[in-house]
Amino acid sequence: MSDIQNLQSYDPFADLGDSGDTGGEQQGYIHIRIQQRNGRKTLTTIQGLPKNFDQKRMLKIFKKDFACNGTLVEDEELGSVIQLQGDQRTKVSTLLTSEGGIDKKQIKIHGF
Numbered sequence: 001m002s003d004i005q006n007l008q009s010y011d012p013f014a015d016l017g018d019s020g021d022t023g024g025e026q027q028g029y030i031h032i033r034i035q036q037r038n039g040r041k042t043l044t045t046i047q048g049l050p051k052n053f054d055q056k057r058m059l060k061i062f063k064k065d066f067a068c069n070g071t072l073v074e075d076e077e078l079g080s081v082i083q084l085q086g087d088q089r090t091k092v093s094t095l096l097t098s099e100g101g102i103d104k105k106q107i108k109i110h111g112f
Contacts, residue, residue: 055080071081
């Protein structure tokens with residue numbers, strides 16, 4: 001009777017990496033998230049780009065290729081985060097894998 005499965009404290013929606021720790025962000029991953037603004041407006045954030053990429057140049061490439069506006073935000077916890085207008089998650093991931101030479105396993109797409 002004590003083998004009820006739904007009483008365990010396992011969170012199936014927790015974002016666990018290879019190490020299994022739940023504290024903080026996983027190192028080595030590029031996180032692409034979407035945030036809802038007003039109505040239909042959305043904001044795409046890109047976090048965790050490697051240091052060998054020039055963030056300002058990447059922002060310029062994203063803005064030019066996706067025909068959207070964007071900005072580079074510095075955060076003390078997360079480092080530098082690129083923000084783009086609209087839902088650009090799939091476009092960013094395909095550009096990073098094709099042109100940037102980044103493995104698809106290193107990119108995590110969050111949202112909806």
